[in-house]
Amino acid sequence: MDGATWIRLGVLLLLTAVSACSAPQAWESPEEARAFFEGQTLTYVVATEPGGSYDTYGRLVARLLPKHLGVARAVVKNVPGGGHIRGANEIAEAPADGLTLGTFNTGMIQAQLLRREGVRFDLNHLSWIGKAGGEPRVLVASRQSGVRTIEDLRRLDRPLVMANSGFGNEGYHDSLLLADALGFDVRFVFGLPTRAAQLSMMRGEVEAHMASTSAYRAFVRDGHGHIVVTLGTATALDEAAPWASALDLDPSTKGVLAFQSSLARLTRWTAGPPGIPEARLAVLRQAYTATLADPEFAASAAKLDLPLLPMDGATLAEEVARALSPAPAIRERLERVLRREPPR
Amino acid sequence: MRLEVAVSLSVLVLMGAMVAVATTYPAEVRLVPLVVGLPATVLAAWQTAGAMRRAADGPPRDAEREPGSERRPIAKSFAWLAAFITLVIAVGFVAGGAVAVLLAQRFWLRERWPVAVAGASVAFVVSYVVFERMLGLVLFRGLLVEALR
Amino acid sequence: MTTGPVLGSLLGLLSDPLLIALMLAAIPLGMAFGAIPGLGGKLALVLAIPFVFGMDPIPGAVFLVAMHGVVHTGGAIPSILLGIPGSGPDAATVCDGHPLALRGEAGRALGASLAASAAGGVIGAVFLAVLIPIVQPVALAFGPAEFFFLAVLGITFIGAVSGDNLLKGLIVGSLGLMLSFVGTEPLAGIARFTMGVTFLQDGVGVITAVLAIFTIPETIALTTSGGGHVPHRPGTTGTASLLRGVADVWTHRWLTLRSSLIGSGIGLVPGLGGDVGSWTAYGHAVVTSRSPERFGKGAIEGVIAPDAANNSKEGGALLPTLFFGIPGSSGMVVLLGAFVVLGIQPGPAMLRDQPGLVWTLIWTLVVSNVLAALVFLVLGRWLVKAIQVRVGVLVPFVILLTLLGVQAAGQSWHALVVLFALGLLGYGFKRADWPRAPFAIGIVLGPLMEISLHQSLAIWGPSFILRPGALVLQAAIAATIAVAIRRARRPHKGSNDAA
Numbered sequence: 001m002d003g004a005t006w007i008r009l010g011v012l013l014l015l016t017a018v019s020a021c022s023a024p025q026a027w028e029s030p031e032e033a034r035a036f037f038e039g040q041t042l043t044y045v046v047a048t049e050p051g052g053s054y055d056t057y058g059r060l061v062a063r064l065l066p067k068h069l070g071v072a073r074a075v076v077k078n079v080p081g082g083g084h085i086r087g088a089n090e091i092a093e094a095p096a097d098g099l100t101l102g103t104f105n106t107g108m109i110q111a112q113l114l115r116r117e118g119v120r121f122d123l124n125h126l127s128w129i130g131k132a133g134g135e136p137r138v139l140v141a142s143r144q145s146g147v148r149t150i151e152d153l154r155r156l157d158r159p160l161v162m163a164n165s166g167f168g169n170e171g172y173h174d175s176l177l178l179a180d181a182l183g184f185d186v187r188f189v190f191g192l193p194t195r196a197a198q199l200s201m202m203r204g205e206v207e208a209h210m211a212s213t214s215a216y217r218a219f220v221r222d223g224h225g226h227i228v229v230t231l232g233t234a235t236a237l238d239e240a241a242p243w244a245s246a247l248d249l250d251p252s253t254k255g256v257l258a259f260q261s262s263l264a265r266l267t268r269w270t271a272g273p274p275g276i277p278e279a280r281l282a283v284l285r286q287a288y289t290a291t292l293a294d295p296e297f298a299a300s301a302a303k304l305d306l307p308l309l310p311m312d313g314a315t316l317a318e319e320v321a322r323a324l325s326p327a328p329a330i331r332e333r334l335e336r337v338l339r340r341e342p343p344r
Numbered sequence: 345m346r347l348e349v350a351v352s353l354s355v356l357v358l359m360g361a362m363v364a365v366a367t368t369y370p371a372e373v374r375l376v377p378l379v380v381g382l383p384a385t386v387l388a389a390w391q392t393a394g395a396m397r398r399a400a401d402g403p404p405r406d407a408e409r410e411p412g413s414e415r416r417p418i419a420k421s422f423a424w425l426a427a428f429i430t431l432v433i434a435v436g437f438v439a440g441g442a443v444a445v446l447l448a449q450r451f452w453l454r455e456r457w458p459v460a461v462a463g464a465s466v467a468f469v470v471s472y473v474v475f476e477r478m479l480g481l482v483l484f485r486g487l488l489v490e491a492l493r
Numbered sequence: 494m495t496t497g498p499v500l501g502s503l504l505g506l507l508s509d510p511l512l513i514a515l516m517l518a519a520i521p522l523g524m525a526f527g528a529i530p531g532l533g534g535k536l537a538l539v540l541a542i543p544f545v546f547g548m549d550p551i552p553g554a555v556f557l558v559a560m561h562g563v564v565h566t567g568g569a570i571p572s573i574l575l576g577i578p579g580s581g582p583d584a585a586t587v588c589d590g591h592p593l594a595l596r597g598e599a600g601r602a603l604g605a606s607l608a609a610s611a612a613g614g615v616i617g618a619v620f621l622a623v624l625i626p627i628v629q630p631v632a633l634a635f636g637p638a639e640f641f642f643l644a645v646l647g648i649t650f651i652g653a654v655s656g657d658n659l660l661k662g663l664i665v666g667s668l669g670l671m672l673s674f675v676g677t678e679p680l681a682g683i684a685r686f687t688m689g690v691t692f693l694q695d696g697v698g699v700i701t702a703v704l705a706i707f708t709i710p711e712t713i714a715l716t717t718s719g720g721g722h723v724p725h726r727p728g729t730t731g732t733a734s735l736l737r738g739v740a741d742v743w744t745h746r747w748l749t750l751r752s753s754l755i756g757s758g759i760g761l762v763p764g765l766g767g768d769v770g771s772w773t774a775y776g777h778a779v780v781t782s783r784s785p786e787r788f789g790k791g792a793i794e795g796v797i798a799p800d801a802a803n804n805s806k807e808g809g810a811l812l813p814t815l816f817f818g819i820p821g822s823s824g825m826v827v828l829l830g831a832f833v834v835l836g837i838q839p840g841p842a843m844l845r846d847q848p849g850l851v852w853t854l855i856w857t858l859v860v861s862n863v864l865a866a867l868v869f870l871v872l873g874r875w876l877v878k879a880i881q882v883r884v885g886v887l888v889p890f891v892i893l894l895t896l897l898g899v900q901a902a903g904q905s906w907h908a909l910v911v912l913f914a915l916g917l918l919g920y921g922f923k924r925a926d927w928p929r930a931p932f933a934i935g936i937v938l939g940p941l942m943e944i945s946l947h948q949s950l951a952i953w954g955p956s957f958i959l960r961p962g963a964l965v966l967q968a969a970i971a972a973t974i975a976v977a978i979r980r981a982r983r984p985h986k987g988s989n990d991a992a
Contacts, residue, residue, distance in 0.1 A: 043482055049535075050535060050536055050539040050827065052826070055539070056830060059539070059542075059543075063543055073480075075480050075481075075482050076480070077481075077482040080695070081694065081695035083677075083682075086691075086694075086695065116682075117684065118691055118694060161951075161952070166682070167682035168682045187951065188951070189948050189951045189952060190944070190947065190948070190951075191944035191945075191947070191948055192948070195763065195820060195826070196763065199633070199763060200636070202633060203633050203636050205636055205637070205948075205952045206952070218840070222840075300546065300834075303546075303833065303834050303836070304830065304833060304834055305833060347921065347924055347925045348925045350921065350925075351918075351921040351922065351925045351927060354918065354921065355664055355665075355668060355918075358668070359664075359667070359668060359671065362671050362686055365685075365686060366685075366686075369678075369683060369685065370683070372947065373678050373683050373685065376674065376942070376943045376946060377671060377674050377685070380667055380670045380671060380674075381667070381671055383667075384663070384664055384667030384668070384670075384671070387660060387663055387664050387667070388664050390660070391660055391661065391664060417717070418713065418717050418920075421713045421716045421717055422713065422917065422920075425709070425713065425892065425913065425916070426913060428889070428892055428893075428896075429896065429909045429910070429912070429913055432896055432906075432909065433906050433909060433910075437896070437897065437900065441893050441896070441897075444889070444892075444893070445889040445890065445893060448888070448889040448892070449885055449886065449889050452716075453716065453883075453884065453885030453886075453888060453889070454885060455883070455885040455886060459885075459886060463886065463889060463890070466890070467889075467890070467893055470890075470893070470894075470897075471893075471897065474529075475897060475901070479532070479536075479540065480540065481900075481901060483897075483900060484900060484905075484906050487906070
């Protein structure tokens with residue numbers, strides 16, 4: 001080889017060596033990855049204010065994860081705002097060393113698909129650790145509304161007055177897609193999170209609300225409302241209420257409802273920023289799975305009435321990827337139904 | 345009087361700008377801002393006109409002074425406040441807060457070095473020990489630190 | 494209702510060393526969380542939940558209720574001494590509490606605050622006890638229409654707290670309202686007045702705005718006044734001055750009672766929030782005063798009214814939380830979660846099935862508020878001495894705590910820039926004699942007013958104004974406006990720098 005070639009080879013070797021040295025974690029062994037976490041502080045980002053269900057799940061994970069991961073402590077950082085977009089951005093833009101994880105809602109899938117303002121993350125590239133929730137979501141109608149079945153909804157000659165906390169969240173998407181699928185119209189009254197929505201239903205101001213099963217257990221039991229339809233695929237609160245996935249509808253509509261039901265299964269997930277090294281990601285996933293399997297976790301979750309439907313990180317990553325590549329017909333439907341102005 | 349005019353004009357400009365921007369929003373989104381902002385802009389304009397007239401008519405009125413006291417310039421105080429905030433934004437609450445307290449006590453408010461150093465130590469304890477370790481609140485690390493990470 | 498569970502639970506509370514110890518541990522914790530800006534009762538509860546895991550229901554509930562019930566007792570301390578509100582509801586105390594401290598009457602202001610807080614807490618507990626049988630219809634009587642007019646009523650107090658500067662007060666109050674509209678509008682998800690800045694999509698933030706308009710100007714004024722110390726009058730800082738403040742609460746006992754009832758009533762209605770209670774009570778004190786021009790310059794009633802309301806609201810807020818499982822405030826959301834952790838199932842059957850627990854919680858509010866006042870009385874002298882350090886030592890810590898308050902309230906670092914900009918404006922208001930209390934009223938009540946208007950229109954259309962509760966409130970609004978206009982037309986009584 002001539003001199004120029006030797007020089008080029010030398011430069012290439014040098015660059016390779018520098019790259020290797022500057023990213024040592026790329027070559028980490030599992031033992032080294034586990035040792036990395038010893039004594040460190042992990043930050044767990046929750047995309048809501050303190051005190052709600054995401055915060056409760058998140059704090060439970062943060063309390064028990066150190067035992068299984070080996071970090072000295074896990075600290076919860078609340079980053080509310082933008083309908084979880086701000087918290088999701090914070091997680092996505094954190095350093096990829098494995099010391100920042102967090103949780104936000106599945107509405108970010110639609111936010112990404114619909115390219116909502118402010119989104120700076122790509123869910124395809126996040127490091128998925130696992131998920132803890134997945135209870136079904138229910139459409140509850142108040143006793144005063146007179147609506148008990150889907151046929152009652154279809155027979156309405158006016159929009160159903162539905163409560164919602166705000167534009168663009170999970171309940172908003174579920175409500176619009178269900179209404180489109182089942183053939184009724186919706187008028188939203190915004191600014192009503194779950195508790196306020198329940199009071200509003202009791203006062204006869206709004207007629208229905210879409211929320212998680214556990215949020216409505218007591219409300220339905222006390223006779224203030226009925227479950228009209230359930231979205232999701234897990235244990236039902238009311239076995240008599242029809243599952244959206246079991247309804248006799250055209251294939252395209254069934255496809256959209258199946259898509260939405262699949263998202264309902266993925267709630268209370270935990271993710272880290274893109275680029276966490278493989279070995280550390282594996283350690284994080286193992287520790288998370290062990291945390292959810294910890295008897296103390298299950299006992300605390302039961303006490304707090306938090307349903308547990310765990311899924312490991314690898315499977316979750318596949319599910320998220322699938323959700324982000326819906327069939328063209330489903331994507332078109334999402335664009336058409338979810339992009340419209342809020343019905344008044 | 346000039347201060348009165350400056351404050352009135354600032355509020356008028358801010359209010360007017362918000363009203364102008366509000367007119368570009370859809371109907372239900374601009375409703376309440378316009379219901380509040382339009383009359384308020386009119387009132388602010390009236391107030392500004394009155395302040396300008398009073399400033400033109402009468403002699404400048406000095407701000408109240410405590411008898412026998414010296415006054416430190418206001419601009420210097422706000423400059424130091426800006427510097428304090430800039431330090432915290434740059435290097436975070438724990439480091440930036442302590443350094444800012446040290447510099448402010450020593451060079452702005454003319455305290456002695458031992459006092460300034462003690463102040464910086466207390467600031468560190470408050471930020472790191474109380475807020476971060478005891479309360480578990482993750483304080484902002486600073487733009488420079490986050491850029492280096 | 495028999496007296497058995499009522500008196501039995503009081504005796505049980507006072508004779509159980511564990512319960513006494515838990516209250517004595519909870520009280521300083523609650524006061525500390527209230528005193529450190531930006532933290533607040535909600536965060537205290539969130540951090541306390543892991544500690545009550547595994548406790549028996551009564552001790553755990555006593556600890557949490559005692560801690561949460563005295564948060565605003567602590568919040569008044571930095572409000573009065575440093576002009577830094579511990580949380581949004583404590584901002585009303587700054588208006589008159591801090592001027593009192595600046596003219597050397599910090600002890601008196603603290604004494605009035607502790608006594609008003611204790612009285613408010615006790616009255617709130619009594620309110621809770623008395624209203625138990627009728628809680629459901631009362632809580633259900635208030636909906637968006639009533640919320641809207643309550644917000645408008647609160648806003649009309651802008652006129653009252655503006656003193657002789659009605660025009661300036663209306664402008665400043667409107668500016669507060671307009672700034673409350675900055676952010677993502679909840680109906681259509683459109684970002685308003687954000688100028689493309691992402692962080693502003695979440696709004697300006699009440700804590701940031703209040704700290705900017707009140708705390709920054711007072712702090713800058715300290716540094717520019719040239720004096721070496723915060724002013725104080727000899728003989729006004731010992732226990733005697735604290736007790737003078739306590740006596741002031743007895744002198745103004747009817748105002749204390751009315752403010753406590755306002756706070757309890759507002760706490761009872763889920764969704765109104767603590768800020769509404771303290772400002773409504775403050776505005777009520779101004780409207781009903783024979784010499785309203787004193788407010789904003791150190792009127793002791795300006796400390797008594799909001800502090801009584803802040804503590805009484807806890808009793809009111811416990812009502813829907815305990816008997817409905819519907820939280821009366823965001824803090825109650827967390828308390829409700831904590832109750833579930835302890836195995837307490839809130840609901841209408843609680844009084845029937847667990848009368849002992851219910852009455853124990855009511856007595857906990859009473860006893861913890863009284864104990865907090867005693868703790869405060871003992872600490873008061875040293876607290877007052879704390880601000881007698883040199884301005885050069887004090888001011889940088891005030892600034893640091895202000896910045897920490899913004900951060901602790903969940904805001905990003907950009908909020909510090911907003912704090913500076915609004916602080917400039919706030920200083921301009923102070924120097925040019927513009928009232929600042931209306932700004933706080935505007936920014937606090939703006940979101941409630943707008944969202945409840947849209948909700949009312951969505952549910953009933955324009956006919957929402959004819960609902961019975963709405964009509965009553967409209968009459969109250971008209972009366973308040975009439976009083977404000979009549980006072981504005983009275984001859985001027987000298988210079989006015991109402992806060």
